[in-house]
Amino acid sequence: MGKRGVQYFTLSEIEPRIWFMLTGCDFCCKGCFRPARDGGGTLLSAEETLERAEQACLKYYGQLPPKAMITGGEPTLDREYLMALVTGLKAKGFKEIILMSNGYEIGQQENYASELVDAGLTEAHIDVKAFSEDIHIWYTGKSNKQVLNAVRMLNDTGIELLIQTVYMPGIVDDKEIERIAEFLSTVNKAMKHRINPFTPTFAFEEVTRRPTIEEIEQAYKLAAKHLPNAIISRSCYREYPTPPAQETWITVYPDLTFKQRSIKDQEEDRIAWLSQARAIPKEEILQALNRADVGYVQELTEVIMKKSPIYLAPSTNQKGVK
Numbered sequence: 373m374g375k376r377g378v379q380y381f382t383l384s385e386i387e388p389r390i391w392f393m394l395t396g397c398d399f400c401c402k403g404c405f406r407p408a409r410d411g412g413g414t415l416l417s418a419e420e421t422l423e424r425a426e427q428a429c430l431k432y433y434g435q436l437p438p439k440a441m442i443t444g445g446e447p448t449l450d451r452e453y454l455m456a457l458v459t460g461l462k463a464k465g466f467k468e469i470i471l472m473s474n475g476y477e478i479g480q481q482e483n484y485a486s487e488l489v490d491a492g493l494t495e496a497h498i499d500v501k502a503f504s505e506d507i508h509i510w511y512t513g514k515s516n517k518q519v520l521n522a523v524r525m526l527n528d529t530g531i532e533l534l535i536q537t538v539y540m541p542g543i544v545d546d547k548e549i550e551r552i553a554e555f556l557s558t559v560n561k562a563m564k565h566r567i568n569p570f571t572p573t574f575a576f577e578e579v580t581r582r583p584t585i586e587e588i589e590q591a592y593k594l595a596a597k598h599l600p601n602a603i604i605s606r607s608c609y610r611e612y613p614t615p616p617a618q619e620t621w622i623t624v625y626p627d628l629t630f631k632q633r634s635i636k637d638q639e640e641d642r643i644a645w646l647s648q649a650r651a652i653p654k655e656e657i658l659q660a661l662n663r664a665d666v667g668y669v670q671e672l673t674e675v676i677m678k679k680s681p682i683y684l685a686p687s688t689n690q691k692g693v694k
């Protein structure tokens with residue numbers, strides 16, 4: 373069996389749960405903010421990954437938590453590894469096993485979705501980045517046919533499914549989001565579709581600006597015409613590093629060293645990654661960060677809090693961790 377790069381595990385201080393951060397990705401999203409997409413980490417088999425995750429949980433929580441989130445990078449790249457990981461998590465008694473994926477591999481490999489569910493997967497979060505094939509290829513480097521297929525296949529299994537789309541002004545705007553919602557409604561009228569605002573601050577490429585609240589609201593209205601369960605995000609674990617309610621997380625590296633990491637630590641990691649990836653000095657990245665519209669984030673949060681019921685809280689508490 374192959375090994376996967378494991379960047380780290382994350383443990384929550386709020387509620388016992390563990391995130392598995394696997395490295396490498398088959399997409400090249402222009403707006404990606406995940407250093408994990410570029411590979412690296414410690415190469416581990418699924419058994420080794422499970423062993424170290426278990427040791428980390430026992431050391432910190434004194435027991436295994438009920439919830440495991442498998443994320444990256446892209447967790448589906450090595451099917452055998454992922455099946456073994458999910459099977460092992462179920463055998464260890466995890467009640468909720470959640471996969472966060474771009475869907476591409478699941479949609480192009482026969483029975484991948486159903487086998488994952490048979491192995492113990494309880495929930496999947498899939499990014500549908502664009503409905504138009506040309507936009508999808510431009511943004512990710514890959515076709516979206518497999519992604520849409522993954523949505524259908526996962527829906528057929530009957531597990532909990534959340535679809536996420538990032539609003540990117542001029543690229544994936546309200547009309548494009550409505551197309552996605554329309555498609556989703558043909559698969560399952562009750563599908564949950566979360567719309568997240570793009571933020572250029574930590575994006576690999578600053579392809580566009582942050583959308584306004586009005587733009588996001590308009591996209592929500594169009595999506596909600598087709599899907600009663602459309603949601604505007606309070607936080608997004610993929611492309612929107614909104615400051616979460618919790619201030620720190622416990623990061624456990626594969627050598628089992630622990631570090632309490634704050635939002636600032638996360639920012640520093642991303643700044644270092646962007647500086648290297650874009651080959652520009654850290655100071656320039658920092659300047660962009662300082663220009664970032666923190667007020668907007670606060671404003672958005674306030675609007676969201678004020679305007680429930682159309683703004684539903686995410687079904688799972690991702691808190692921006694990945």
Ligand code: SF4
Nearest residue numbers: 397399401404445474
């Ligand atoms: S946003 Fe997600 S799918 Fe896209 S390149 Fe980054 S890690 Fe991969």
